Amino acid sequence: MRRVRYHSYGGPEVLRIEEAEVPEPGTGELRLRTEVIGANFIDSRFRQGLGAQYGRPMPAALTGDVVGTVEAVGPGVDTGLLGQRVAVLSEDAFADHVIADAQWAAPVPDGLDDGAASMLPLATPVALGTLRAGRFTAGETVLVHAAAGGIGHLAVQLAKLLGAGKVIATAGSPAKLEFARAHGADVAIDYTQGDWADQVRAAAPDGVDVVLDSIGGDTTTLSVDLLAPYGRLVAYGLASGTPGEVSARALYALRTVTGFSLTAWRAARPEEVTAAVAKATGYFLDGSLRATVHTRLNLTEVAKAHQLFDERAQLGRVLLTP
Numbered sequence: 065m066r067r068v069r070y071h072s073y074g075g076p077e078v079l080r081i082e083e084a085e086v087p088e089p090g091t092g093e094l095r096l097r098t099e100v101i102g103a104n105f106i107d108s109r110f111r112q113g114l115g116a117q118y119g120r121p122m123p124a125a126l127t128g129d130v131v132g133t134v135e136a137v138g139p140g141v142d143t144g145l146l147g148q149r150v151a152v153l154s155e156d157a158f159a160d161h162v163i164a165d166a167q168w169a170a171p172v173p174d175g176l177d178d179g180a181a182s183m184l185p186l187a188t189p190v191a192l193g194t195l196r197a198g199r200f201t202a203g204e205t206v207l208v209h210a211a212a213g214g215i216g217h218l219a220v221q222l223a224k225l226l227g228a229g230k231v232i233a234t235a236g237s238p239a240k241l242e243f244a245r246a247h248g249a250d251v252a253i254d255y256t257q258g259d260w261a262d263q264v265r266a267a268a269p270d271g272v273d274v275v276l277d278s279i280g281g282d283t284t285t286l287s288v289d290l291l292a293p294y295g296r297l298v299a300y301g302l303a304s305g306t307p308g309e310v311s312a313r314a315l316y317a318l319r320t321v322t323g324f325s326l327t328a329w330r331a332a333r334p335e336e337v338t339a340a341v342a343k344a345t346g347y348f349l350d351g352s353l354r355a356t357v358h359t360r361l362n363l364t365e366v367a368k369a370h371q372l373f374d375e376r377a378q379l380g381r382v383l384l385t386p
């Protein structure tokens with residue numbers, strides 16, 4: 065079978081297709097025949113080896129959200145899964161056959177398209193989990209950064225679906241602003257322009273109740289100052305590469321900064337994660353949530369997918385097929 069590896073950090077060109085034996089699932093694992101692979105921005109950071117937090121043992125594989133059919137199960141895994149169509153996050157996702165943790169394999173019902181299915185393992189539980197971590201309630205104003213991204217465009221829709229009074233989206237180009245509006249954002253702001261925080265203040269004069277922050281750096285620091293009394297910022301990513309700095313004094317105005325990681329949520333409350341995935345599946349099936357696929361590429365074009373991430377050019381989901 066084919067799989068993707070890189071042997072040194074670098075540009076998209078370090079990604080190579082290699083031949084390998086089809087792997088056998090270990091205890092608690094299953095093997096899928098790949099139908100489609102959802103690529104994630106974070107792997108472009110790993111590939112570039114950007115700082116200690118992104119270090120990978122070489123040769124390194126790419127993670128991703130794989131949709132496929134279960135063709136083998138390891139010890140301790142329900143054999144009833146064999147032949148089922150599932151979606152699951154894999155640490156070695158860019159391959160014709162992949163191994164993954166059976167516990168987190170999400171069932172993919174008939175009628176669910178592959179783009180939506182690819183969002184079940186990671187993006188939808190992250191979008192729902194950040195709103196939950198931010199103790200979001202209906203009627204509140206939500207600020208979603210990187211709103212045209214894979215997770216961002218789902219977060220915009222889910223905030224609206226769950227009754228947000230106003231969703232303010234930020235993104236880095238006019239096309240992304242249009243995309244965020246098309247997914248339900250009430251206000252869209254280009255945060256590559258210096259005055260973005262003032263534009264948020266104009267759109268939410270009483271402050272923002274919940275900020276979903278996947279950027280870090282100055283974006284975090286400035287966003288805390290946009291919070292209404294009792295407002296919450298949820299830090300869940302570092303696209304800028306730098307953690308935001310928040311002074312305790314900035315919190316005196318009844319503000320809270322919290323964090324979210326899917327790994328932490330899975331460990332702390334696995335049943336909530338499973339319920340969130342089931343809820344998202346229902347939203348996709350009834351059409352109240354949609355996953356927009358930016359492009360579909362062949363596995364052999366994996367470098368092109370990473371080039372999109374490096375250029376911040378993706379709107380929604382990037383999919384690869386074997």
Ligand SMILES: NC(=O)c1ccc[n+]([C@@H]2O[C@H](COP(=O)([O-])OP(=O)(O)OC[C@H]3O[C@@H](n4cnc5c(N)ncnc54)[C@H](OP(=O)(O)O)[C@@H]3O)[C@@H](O)[C@H]2O)c1
Binds near residue numbers: 104211278300303380
């Ligand atoms: N906590 C968790 O459990 C968890 C799980 C998965 C992913 N994440 C994080 O969630 C975030 C979103 O993931 P995603 O896969 O949906 O990615 P994405 O939003 O599709 O891509 C990242 C986006 O971040 C924005 N960005 C802002 N500053 C940037 C910078 N300095 N360099 C590059 N990009 C920058 C870009 O959009 P603009 O051009 O619009 O600025 C870029 O397209 C990522 O930070 C990821 O690490 C967290």
